[in-house]
Amino acid sequence: VYVLGIETSCDETAAAVVKNGRAILSNVVASQMESHRRFGGVVPEIASRHHVEQITLVIEEAMQQAKVSFTDLQAIAVTAGPGLVGALLVGVNAAKALAFAHGIPLVGVHHIAGHIYANQLVSEMKFPLLALVVSGGHTELVYMEEHVKFKVIGETRDDAAGEAYDKVARALGLPYPGGPHIDRLAQEGEPTIDLPRAWLEEGSYDFSFSGLKSAVLNTLHRAKQRGEEIDPKQMAASFQASVVEVLTTKTLQAAKQYRVRQVLLAGGVAANRGLRTALGERMRQELPGVELVIPPLSLCTDNAAMIAAAGTMLYWQGRRSDLALNADPSLPLA
Ligand code: ATP
Ligand code: MG
Ligand code: FE
Numbered sequence: 001v002y003v004l005g006i007e008t009s010c011d012e013t014a015a016a017v018v019k020n021g022r023a024i025l026s027n028v029v030a031s032q033m034e035s036h037r038r039f040g041g042v043v044p045e046i047a048s049r050h051h052v053e054q055i056t057l058v059i060e061e062a063m064q065q066a067k068v069s070f071t072d073l074q075a076i077a078v079t080a081g082p083g084l085v086g087a088l089l090v091g092v093n094a095a096k097a098l099a100f101a102h103g104i105p106l107v108g109v110h111h112i113a114g115h116i117y118a119n120q121l122v123s124e125m126k127f128p129l130l131a132l133v134v135s136g137g138h139t140e141l142v143y144m145e146e147h148v149k150f151k152v153i154g155e156t157r158d159d160a161a162g163e164a165y166d167k168v169a170r171a172l173g174l175p176y177p178g179g180p181h182i183d184r185l186a187q188e189g190e191p192t193i194d195l196p197r198a199w200l201e202e203g204s205y206d207f208s209f210s211g212l213k214s215a216v217l218n219t220l221h222r223a224k225q226r227g228e229e230i231d232p233k234q235m236a237a238s239f240q241a242s243v244v245e246v247l248t249t250k251t252l253q254a255a256k257q258y259r260v261r262q263v264l265l266a267g268g269v270a271a272n273r274g275l276r277t278a279l280g281e282r283m284r285q286e287l288p289g290v291e292l293v294i295p296p297l298s299l300c301t302d303n304a305a306m307i308a309a310a311g312t313m314l315y316w317q318g319r320r321s322d323l324a325l326n327a328d329p330s331l332p333l334a
Contacts, residue, residue: 005308008091009083017066021312025066077311080108081331088327117310135267154205189233191241
Protein backbone atom coordinates (compact mmCIF):
# COMPACT_ATOMS: atom_id res chain seq x y z
CA VAL A 1 0.00 0.00 0.00
CA TYR A 2 1.43 3.37 -1.08
CA VAL A 3 0.17 6.54 0.59
CA LEU A 4 1.05 10.15 -0.22
CA GLY A 5 1.12 12.37 2.88
CA ILE A 6 0.72 16.15 2.81
CA GLU A 7 1.41 18.48 5.76
CA THR A 8 0.98 22.29 5.85
CA SER A 9 -0.34 22.98 9.37
CA CYS A 10 2.31 25.51 10.37
CA ASP A 11 5.52 26.67 8.73
CA GLU A 12 6.70 23.52 6.95
CA THR A 13 5.40 22.59 3.48
CA ALA A 14 5.85 18.83 3.37
CA ALA A 15 4.99 15.82 1.22
CA ALA A 16 6.07 12.20 1.52
CA VAL A 17 5.34 8.75 0.15
CA VAL A 18 5.21 5.86 2.64
CA LYS A 19 4.85 2.15 1.86
CA ASN A 20 2.71 -0.03 4.14
CA GLY A 21 2.69 2.67 6.81
CA ARG A 22 6.28 1.82 7.76
CA ALA A 23 8.78 2.45 4.94
CA ILE A 24 9.66 5.99 3.85
CA LEU A 25 10.09 6.19 0.06
CA SER A 26 10.44 9.98 0.11
CA ASN A 27 10.14 12.73 2.72
CA VAL A 28 10.36 16.29 1.38
CA VAL A 29 10.20 19.29 3.72
CA ALA A 30 10.38 22.93 2.60
CA SER A 31 10.92 25.00 5.72
CA GLN A 32 9.92 28.66 5.91
CA MET A 33 11.84 29.23 9.12
CA GLU A 34 14.05 31.93 7.56
CA SER A 35 11.05 34.01 6.48
CA HIS A 36 9.52 34.03 9.96
CA ARG A 37 12.72 34.43 11.98
CA ARG A 38 12.88 38.25 11.85
CA PHE A 39 9.34 38.40 13.25
CA GLY A 40 10.26 36.11 16.16
CA GLY A 41 7.47 33.67 15.37
CA VAL A 42 5.26 32.28 12.63
CA VAL A 43 3.26 34.96 10.77
CA PRO A 44 0.08 33.24 9.48
CA GLU A 45 -0.28 35.26 6.26
CA ILE A 46 3.33 34.68 5.30
CA ALA A 47 2.97 30.97 6.07
CA SER A 48 -0.07 30.60 3.79
CA ARG A 49 1.63 32.42 0.93
CA HIS A 50 4.74 30.23 1.18
CA HIS A 51 2.62 27.08 1.24
CA VAL A 52 0.82 28.19 -1.93
CA GLU A 53 4.17 28.82 -3.64
CA GLN A 54 5.74 25.54 -2.52
CA ILE A 55 3.00 22.91 -2.37
CA THR A 56 3.00 21.76 -6.02
CA LEU A 57 6.80 21.57 -6.20
CA VAL A 58 7.06 19.70 -2.91
CA ILE A 59 4.44 17.12 -3.91
CA GLU A 60 6.07 16.60 -7.35
CA GLU A 61 9.45 16.18 -5.67
CA ALA A 62 8.07 13.61 -3.20
CA MET A 63 6.44 11.60 -6.01
CA GLN A 64 9.61 11.71 -8.12
CA GLN A 65 11.95 10.69 -5.31
CA ALA A 66 9.64 7.79 -4.41
CA LYS A 67 9.49 6.76 -8.09
CA VAL A 68 5.73 6.27 -7.95
CA SER A 69 2.91 7.68 -10.05
CA PHE A 70 -0.57 8.66 -8.90
CA THR A 71 -2.00 5.38 -10.24
CA ASP A 72 0.21 3.54 -7.69
CA LEU A 73 -1.32 5.37 -4.72
CA GLN A 74 -4.01 3.76 -2.53
CA ALA A 75 -4.72 6.95 -0.59
CA ILE A 76 -3.79 10.60 -0.08
CA ALA A 77 -3.46 11.57 3.58
CA VAL A 78 -3.52 15.21 4.59
CA THR A 79 -3.31 17.12 7.88
CA ALA A 80 -6.82 18.51 8.46
CA GLY A 81 -6.02 20.15 11.83
CA PRO A 82 -5.12 21.50 14.28
CA GLY A 83 -2.96 24.37 13.07
CA LEU A 84 -3.20 27.70 11.26
CA VAL A 85 -6.41 27.63 9.23
CA GLY A 86 -5.00 29.41 6.18
CA ALA A 87 -1.95 27.14 6.18
CA LEU A 88 -3.99 23.95 6.63
CA LEU A 89 -6.31 24.92 3.75
CA VAL A 90 -3.46 24.92 1.25
CA GLY A 91 -2.65 21.27 2.00
CA VAL A 92 -6.28 20.20 2.28
CA ASN A 93 -7.19 21.81 -1.06
CA ALA A 94 -4.17 20.33 -2.83
CA ALA A 95 -5.04 16.87 -1.46
CA LYS A 96 -8.69 17.20 -2.48
CA ALA A 97 -7.77 18.33 -6.00
CA LEU A 98 -5.39 15.38 -6.48
CA ALA A 99 -7.78 12.86 -4.94
CA PHE A 100 -10.57 14.08 -7.22
CA ALA A 101 -8.44 14.29 -10.37
CA HIS A 102 -6.98 10.78 -9.95
CA GLY A 103 -9.91 9.08 -8.19
CA ILE A 104 -7.86 8.24 -5.09
CA PRO A 105 -9.37 7.91 -1.58
CA LEU A 106 -8.75 10.90 0.70
CA VAL A 107 -7.93 10.54 4.42
CA GLY A 108 -7.90 13.53 6.81
CA VAL A 109 -5.31 13.18 9.58
CA HIS A 110 -4.95 14.86 12.98
CA HIS A 111 -1.53 16.54 13.18
CA ILE A 112 -0.78 15.06 16.61
CA ALA A 113 -1.81 11.57 15.46
CA GLY A 114 0.86 12.15 12.82
CA HIS A 115 3.50 13.07 15.40
CA ILE A 116 2.64 9.89 17.34
CA TYR A 117 2.73 7.70 14.22
CA ALA A 118 6.21 9.00 13.35
CA ASN A 119 7.20 6.22 15.75
CA GLN A 120 5.72 3.55 13.46
CA LEU A 121 8.39 4.52 10.94
CA VAL A 122 10.98 3.46 13.54
CA SER A 123 9.47 0.55 15.46
CA GLU A 124 6.16 -1.28 15.33
CA MET A 125 3.63 -0.09 17.92
CA LYS A 126 2.89 -2.47 20.80
CA PHE A 127 -0.26 -1.91 22.82
CA PRO A 128 -1.12 -0.68 25.33
CA LEU A 129 1.25 2.24 24.88
CA LEU A 130 1.83 5.73 26.18
CA ALA A 131 2.93 8.63 24.00
CA LEU A 132 4.51 11.78 25.40
CA VAL A 133 3.66 14.48 22.85
CA VAL A 134 5.77 17.62 23.25
CA SER A 135 5.60 20.18 20.46
CA GLY A 136 5.20 23.85 19.70
CA GLY A 137 1.47 23.80 20.42
CA HIS A 138 0.91 20.65 22.48
CA THR A 139 2.10 18.90 25.63
CA GLU A 140 0.09 15.75 26.21
CA LEU A 141 0.27 12.25 27.58
CA VAL A 142 -1.73 10.04 25.24
CA TYR A 143 -2.74 6.48 26.13
CA MET A 144 -3.51 4.03 23.29
CA GLU A 145 -5.05 0.59 23.70
CA GLU A 146 -5.19 -0.02 19.96
CA HIS A 147 -4.42 1.69 16.66
CA VAL A 148 -5.83 5.19 16.08
CA LYS A 149 -7.69 5.19 19.40
CA PHE A 150 -6.35 8.06 21.48
CA LYS A 151 -7.06 8.86 25.12
CA VAL A 152 -5.54 12.09 26.42
CA ILE A 153 -4.75 11.40 30.10
CA GLY A 154 -2.89 14.64 30.73
CA GLU A 155 -2.26 17.94 28.98
CA THR A 156 -0.85 21.38 29.55
CA ARG A 157 -3.04 23.90 31.34
CA ASP A 158 -1.19 26.87 29.84
CA ASP A 159 1.89 26.96 27.61
CA ALA A 160 3.08 24.02 25.55
CA ALA A 161 6.63 22.83 26.25
CA GLY A 162 7.91 24.11 22.89
CA GLU A 163 6.21 27.45 23.46
CA ALA A 164 7.96 27.77 26.84
CA TYR A 165 11.28 26.94 25.19
CA ASP A 166 10.73 29.58 22.51
CA LYS A 167 9.68 32.27 25.01
CA VAL A 168 12.61 31.61 27.35
CA ALA A 169 14.96 31.60 24.35
CA ARG A 170 13.62 34.97 23.30
CA ALA A 171 14.26 36.38 26.78
CA LEU A 172 17.84 35.12 26.50
CA GLY A 173 18.20 36.90 23.15
CA LEU A 174 18.37 33.68 21.12
CA PRO A 175 16.90 33.44 17.59
CA TYR A 176 13.57 31.79 16.74
CA PRO A 177 12.81 28.93 17.10
CA GLY A 178 14.67 28.87 20.38
CA GLY A 179 14.30 25.23 21.45
CA PRO A 180 17.41 23.91 19.70
CA HIS A 181 19.50 26.88 20.97
CA ILE A 182 18.48 26.33 24.60
CA ASP A 183 19.20 22.63 24.16
CA ARG A 184 22.71 23.41 22.87
CA LEU A 185 23.47 25.92 25.66
CA ALA A 186 22.08 23.53 28.28
CA GLN A 187 24.64 20.90 27.27
CA GLU A 188 27.42 23.40 28.05
CA GLY A 189 26.03 24.77 31.33
CA GLU A 190 25.16 23.51 34.82
CA PRO A 191 21.64 23.70 36.33
CA THR A 192 22.72 25.92 39.23
CA ILE A 193 19.72 28.27 39.28
CA ASP A 194 16.82 27.16 41.45
CA LEU A 195 13.61 27.09 39.36
CA PRO A 196 10.16 25.68 40.20
CA ARG A 197 8.73 22.32 39.10
CA ALA A 198 4.97 22.34 38.45
CA TRP A 199 3.78 18.98 39.80
CA LEU A 200 0.13 20.14 40.19
CA GLU A 201 -2.23 17.93 42.24
CA GLU A 202 -1.15 14.50 43.40
CA GLY A 203 -1.82 11.96 40.66
CA SER A 204 -2.49 14.55 37.94
CA TYR A 205 -0.83 14.01 34.57
CA ASP A 206 -1.47 17.60 33.52
CA PHE A 207 1.37 20.01 32.92
CA SER A 208 1.96 23.72 33.44
CA PHE A 209 4.91 25.71 32.13
CA SER A 210 3.84 29.33 32.57
CA GLY A 211 5.06 29.51 36.19
CA LEU A 212 8.48 28.23 35.17
CA LYS A 213 8.62 30.69 32.28
CA SER A 214 7.71 33.60 34.64
CA ALA A 215 10.34 32.46 37.14
CA VAL A 216 13.00 32.59 34.40
CA LEU A 217 11.86 36.04 33.24
CA ASN A 218 11.78 37.37 36.83
CA THR A 219 15.23 36.01 37.61
CA LEU A 220 16.67 37.63 34.47
CA HIS A 221 14.86 40.89 35.21
CA ARG A 222 16.01 41.11 38.84
CA ALA A 223 19.60 40.36 37.88
CA LYS A 224 19.50 43.11 35.28
CA GLN A 225 18.18 45.62 37.85
CA ARG A 226 21.05 44.75 40.14
CA GLY A 227 23.46 45.15 37.26
CA GLU A 228 24.41 41.48 37.49
CA GLU A 229 24.85 39.12 34.59
CA ILE A 230 23.34 35.68 34.39
CA ASP A 231 25.21 33.11 32.37
CA PRO A 232 22.79 32.04 29.60
CA LYS A 233 24.28 28.54 29.71
CA GLN A 234 23.39 28.18 33.38
CA MET A 235 19.90 29.55 32.79
CA ALA A 236 19.35 27.24 29.80
CA ALA A 237 20.57 24.24 31.79
CA SER A 238 18.41 25.14 34.81
CA PHE A 239 15.29 25.70 32.68
CA GLN A 240 15.83 22.47 30.77
CA ALA A 241 16.40 20.54 34.01
CA SER A 242 13.00 21.64 35.31
CA VAL A 243 11.14 20.83 32.06
CA VAL A 244 12.84 17.45 31.67
CA GLU A 245 12.34 16.40 35.30
CA VAL A 246 8.58 17.09 35.18
CA LEU A 247 8.08 15.51 31.74
CA THR A 248 10.01 12.34 32.55
CA THR A 249 8.56 11.89 36.05
CA LYS A 250 4.95 12.15 34.89
CA THR A 251 5.61 9.92 31.89
CA LEU A 252 7.11 7.21 34.10
CA GLN A 253 4.28 7.46 36.64
CA ALA A 254 1.66 7.09 33.91
CA ALA A 255 3.55 4.27 32.18
CA LYS A 256 3.60 2.37 35.50
CA GLN A 257 -0.04 3.04 36.34
CA TYR A 258 -1.31 2.06 32.88
CA ARG A 259 1.08 -0.92 32.62
CA VAL A 260 2.10 -0.08 29.07
CA ARG A 261 4.40 -2.14 26.85
CA GLN A 262 5.83 0.84 25.02
CA VAL A 263 6.54 4.52 25.59
CA LEU A 264 6.75 6.77 22.52
CA LEU A 265 8.24 10.25 22.34
CA ALA A 266 6.65 12.58 19.77
CA GLY A 267 6.62 16.20 18.58
CA GLY A 268 9.26 18.84 17.90
CA VAL A 269 10.55 18.97 21.48
CA ALA A 270 11.28 15.22 21.22
CA ALA A 271 14.37 16.45 19.37
CA ASN A 272 15.64 17.75 22.72
CA ARG A 273 18.82 15.92 23.72
CA GLY A 274 18.34 16.47 27.44
CA LEU A 275 14.87 14.93 27.28
CA ARG A 276 15.94 12.00 25.08
CA THR A 277 18.85 11.14 27.37
CA ALA A 278 16.96 11.53 30.66
CA LEU A 279 13.93 9.54 29.50
CA GLY A 280 16.19 6.79 28.17
CA GLU A 281 18.14 6.52 31.42
CA ARG A 282 15.11 6.59 33.70
CA MET A 283 13.23 4.06 31.57
CA ARG A 284 16.21 1.68 31.70
CA GLN A 285 16.43 2.01 35.48
CA GLU A 286 12.78 2.15 36.53
CA LEU A 287 10.93 0.31 33.74
CA PRO A 288 13.48 -2.05 32.17
CA GLY A 289 10.82 -4.25 30.53
CA VAL A 290 9.15 -1.39 28.67
CA GLU A 291 10.38 -0.40 25.22
CA LEU A 292 11.16 3.28 24.60
CA VAL A 293 10.85 4.50 21.01
CA ILE A 294 12.26 7.87 19.97
CA PRO A 295 12.13 8.94 16.33
CA PRO A 296 15.22 10.43 14.66
CA LEU A 297 15.34 14.24 14.71
CA SER A 298 14.01 14.61 11.16
CA LEU A 299 10.82 12.73 12.10
CA CYS A 300 10.30 14.66 15.37
CA THR A 301 9.71 18.04 13.77
CA ASP A 302 6.90 18.59 11.26
CA ASN A 303 7.05 16.30 8.23
CA ALA A 304 4.64 14.48 5.93
CA ALA A 305 5.97 10.93 6.37
CA MET A 306 4.31 10.88 9.80
CA ILE A 307 1.02 12.03 8.23
CA ALA A 308 1.27 9.28 5.60
CA ALA A 309 2.02 6.71 8.34
CA ALA A 310 -1.03 7.72 10.41
CA GLY A 311 -3.11 8.03 7.22
CA THR A 312 -2.23 4.49 6.16
CA MET A 313 -3.48 3.09 9.47
CA LEU A 314 -6.71 5.12 9.18
CA TYR A 315 -7.09 3.88 5.59
CA TRP A 316 -6.70 0.25 6.75
CA GLN A 317 -9.37 0.91 9.36
CA GLY A 318 -11.73 2.02 6.60
CA ARG A 319 -11.69 5.71 7.45
CA ARG A 320 -12.24 7.99 4.47
CA SER A 321 -12.82 11.70 4.08
CA ASP A 322 -14.96 13.04 1.26
CA LEU A 323 -14.32 16.10 -0.86
CA ALA A 324 -16.18 18.19 1.74
CA LEU A 325 -13.15 17.72 4.05
CA ASN A 326 -12.40 21.05 5.67
CA ALA A 327 -9.46 22.40 7.64
CA ASP A 328 -10.29 22.55 11.35
CA PRO A 329 -7.83 24.71 13.34
CA SER A 330 -8.97 23.16 16.64
CA LEU A 331 -9.64 19.57 15.58
CA PRO A 332 -9.81 17.33 18.70
CA LEU A 333 -7.57 14.22 18.86
CA ALA A 334 -9.93 11.82 20.58
P1 ATP B 1 2.12 21.36 16.98
O1 ATP B 1 2.79 20.11 16.53
O2 ATP B 1 1.73 21.33 18.43
O3 ATP B 1 1.02 21.79 16.09
P2 ATP B 1 4.35 22.69 15.82
O4 ATP B 1 4.07 21.79 14.68
O5 ATP B 1 4.62 24.13 15.57
O6 ATP B 1 3.21 22.55 16.91
P3 ATP B 1 6.68 21.17 16.07
O7 ATP B 1 7.13 21.58 14.71
O8 ATP B 1 6.24 19.80 16.28
O9 ATP B 1 5.58 22.16 16.61
O10 ATP B 1 7.82 21.56 17.09
C1 ATP B 1 8.39 22.85 17.08
C2 ATP B 1 8.82 23.16 18.49
O11 ATP B 1 9.85 22.26 18.88
C3 ATP B 1 9.37 24.56 18.64
O12 ATP B 1 8.79 25.15 19.77
C4 ATP B 1 10.87 24.33 18.83
O13 ATP B 1 11.50 25.32 19.62
C5 ATP B 1 10.87 22.99 19.53
N1 ATP B 1 12.14 22.29 19.41
C6 ATP B 1 12.76 21.85 18.30
N2 ATP B 1 13.94 21.28 18.60
C7 ATP B 1 14.08 21.37 19.95
C8 ATP B 1 15.08 20.98 20.89
N3 ATP B 1 16.20 20.39 20.50
N4 ATP B 1 14.85 21.24 22.20
C9 ATP B 1 13.71 21.84 22.61
N5 ATP B 1 12.76 22.23 21.77
C10 ATP B 1 12.92 22.01 20.47
MG1 MG C 1 7.15 23.81 12.71
FE1 FE D 1 3.92 19.65 14.85
